Amino acid sequence: MEEGEGNREVEVAPALVAVHPSHSSVVVAVASDLRVYDLSGDRPVTLGDEPGRSNHSDSIRAIRYAPDGELFVSAGDDKRVNVWSVDSWRCIGTVCCEKRVSSVAISPNGLYVCFADKFGVVWVVSVEKDDADQQFVKDKPTPMLAHYCSIITSLAFSPDGRFLVSADRDSKIRVSVVPKEPLKGAHEIQSFCLGHSEFVSCLDFVYTSEYSKGLLVSGSGDSTVRLWDCETGSLLDIFDVGSKVDDFAPNGVEGEMHYVVTDLCASPNDTRIAVAVQSLNGIVLLNCDLPGKTLSIIMVVRIAGEAFIPTSLGTGSGQNLMWMVAGVSKLTGLDSTLPIVLVKTMTGFRSNTDQEPTVQPSNEIPGSLKLLEHLQGSLQVEGPAISAAANAWRLAMCNLMVKKQYSAETREFRKRTRNDKKAAQ
Template identity: 25%
Template sequence: MSYELKHVFASLPQMERGVAKVLAGDPKGNNFLYTNGKSVIIRNINNPAIADVYTEHPHQVIVAKYAPSGFYIASGDVSGKIRIWDTTQKEHLLKYEYQPFGGKIKDIAWTEDSKRIAVVGEGREKYGAVFLWDSGSSVGEIVGHSKVVNSVDIKQTRPYRLITGSDDNCTAFYEGPPFKFKCTFSEHGRFVNCVRYSPDGSRYVSAGADGQIFMYDGKTAEKLGALGGAKAHEGGIYAVSWSPDSTQLISASGDKTVKLWDVASGTAVTTFSLGSDVLDQQLGCLWQRDHLLSISLSGFINYLDKNNPSRPLRIIKGHSKAIQCVTVHKEDGRSVIYSGGQDGHINYWDAETGENEGITGKGHSNMVAKMAVDESHRLVTCSMDDSVRYTDLSKKEYSASDLVKMDVQPKAVSVGPGGLAVAVCIGQVVLLRDKRKVFTLENLGYEPEAVSVHAGGVTVAVGGADGKVRLYSIQGNTLKDDGKVLEAKGPVTDMAFSKDGAFLAVSDEKKVVTIFTVADGYAVKNDFYGHHAKIVCLAWSPDNSHFASGGMDMLVFVWNVNDPEKRIKIPDAHRLHHVSGLAWLDKHTLVTTSHDSCVKQWALKI
């Protein structure tokens, strides 16, 4: 019994309106990286479905940068911690950890010999530091600013120079090492969001919230002019990135465009228009070899096309907020994974290639709590926006007629044959048939938490916060209490009948999964112990002899129904994030989702 990680479908960057996002590349030009929550995500630039996730920061990570050697990455978080870790090993061993100042780290820069690191941000006493990577010893001071420093860069050729840009509308210039303050420039009328040196070190630029880009001599800091004259963009500029040959650069702006500049003439050669919605504001960019990338406020990563500026070559989509639930469905012989997020967004993924897209149209406006696919190939979802939705998977778009409004907030939904679905809401159990509410049970005397419909479509099991499971029979369009109550070990968190209807699995807050045998009048078959914290989700394998459980302890177990000792334990399935959803692609492949916004596939040898 063993397992291996087969695929990671990574989260998008976590975006905030009006806040720049640093998108960084590796020195070889194969990967790019960004942050989301406590994770640093490394993706292959040619095939973004190939991803690696680093999750060792205890706090939200803001920025990560490769060392020019390519062997290490430095990442900084909101608490002011810098972690320097290895890129060559799968374990990403920690090399050094420092706390240069107390407060959010916003940008990082390395010297070209990978020996010195500059960090800037929202310190309490100071807004930046420069130190040796292997000892933490200071090699200069970052002074001269009166507010938060947003951006830093170091000239990649000797003699070294360092530049910073701040909320005090100024850029500062330092000579070194050790780096000493030389002068400041206050050309910008608003915050300076980004400063970047050209790869050859001959020039550097500063870009600001005033829509301007100024250019300076890389060695002397003499001002050389402004790109685009009085204004480079109509909106604030959040990021710039140079071409590898130092002759061009791209800039990303809140005016929803990215511009490609010819540095010698100071004019825009190409303007990439990326939409008209507020979510199309561009907050980050990267020029990596032949690839031009930008990030929208939506979190989408755009691969820009120089030959067709009105339409990106490809757009990488996914989740930027926590994933709450998952299910799978076979379509035209291919397995498709559906995942629902805390923000109401539903994404679907080709299980083999990782190609993904969101369901189109106006959908849920709040967290998707549970989802299932019925026999009519409809995705049935319930959400904290007090609704249950039916989405036709052949069309993959929302429709207003597929919305069923609930009286109160639904927590879970389960589907059965003949267009049947049962939703448990706060204080209610609701029977639905063919997209209509047909029966509601109220005044239950307990709080329902989980539900599962038997494959035969005649029995519904409802799990309560009182640690009991009640069985109801479906009679036409009504639910009748069978008077049968099963005892769980604690408040029920999830439950599921096996595909063949032989067993009922119930998980609870007391970290136990109990299996009941349906044919024996729901006699207890086995209790399964192993989790260290509340179990959140359950899923049966297609062969009905195994099931998986996931919990707040970041553990996933794959159990053998007949032998609780025979199990596969996947520790840290989503490190530092609890497992939120489970689904089986086939009897040897398990899908897990989590609050780290990633979808993972595990190959199991059972």
């Protein structure tokens, strides 16, 4: 693909969702907007801070709750990482970055926030408490590790906190040993998980109380979900998404990235995994046999009658409910440049229930219409807009993740006109 081809002018960010570990709140991020709903109090949350200080000015690309639920992190294209105290929803620190941020992770002990940029560097800051037991971001970010000039697409700490796993656009998964002092860098590589033939889009860990160290699961642009032992880097099993969802994908989808795995969500302390696929109006529900180290399909859960193709998935610990969002940061061509987002929930997600996995109607979602109005911005999101949003995100993801091929003449021209060459002159 030559420069200028493939609708490069289309640059949108997906709508994202994150769920508090105890299911006390849920956050949707779309464009530069964070929308928080307090599920325990059944009310929208107003983010508290100095006016304008904590607001993002560009698309949010990553959001994450800490495992203990005390912190929340948001980051994105404005090169800022905001760290929030969940109790007050006050921004306790803003980190300014050199490059746009692509992913975030919080250590299991809640002491370190890691974030990765599009140049392939993972940075770390520490979070401490003052005499009044108030949390604050202590230091400026320091580089922790790096991939070689490749966009880092996902970060995840292992459940026991021993490893930090980072995935990139060049199909690599790196497993780094988390040192006692992360601010001094993570110089020891435990393993590489190699086997994907396209970019790795998402990571998560599957674990239970009986198998506490867990197994790593990854999704990719090669239409597979893979199971790994991250300690050894061994590939344990492969699930081919395309072979299972071909009958469910809509007709008329053209071009690349038909069966890209865009997100996956493992149920905490459980064996089920929900998988979002770029051309599927629903999700693929998998089960991980931890002792047997295998993946198997449970079912494909369709959202009948709607062009709802999830862009992000989330769930809380011990909950039988999974949250899904579909949407993008902006949409042109339908007389609107506003963000588009639609929220759904699915019950029967966990393995310890006899309930059939079912997508809930709007009036049965926790918070019901009040929640939807706050998180979506509107109760009326038309089907054509959701379809156009899914297509816009497919094109944008293709432009971002599929590496461009240049002719020799074009490569020489790009070398001559590089920004650093201009600066040197």
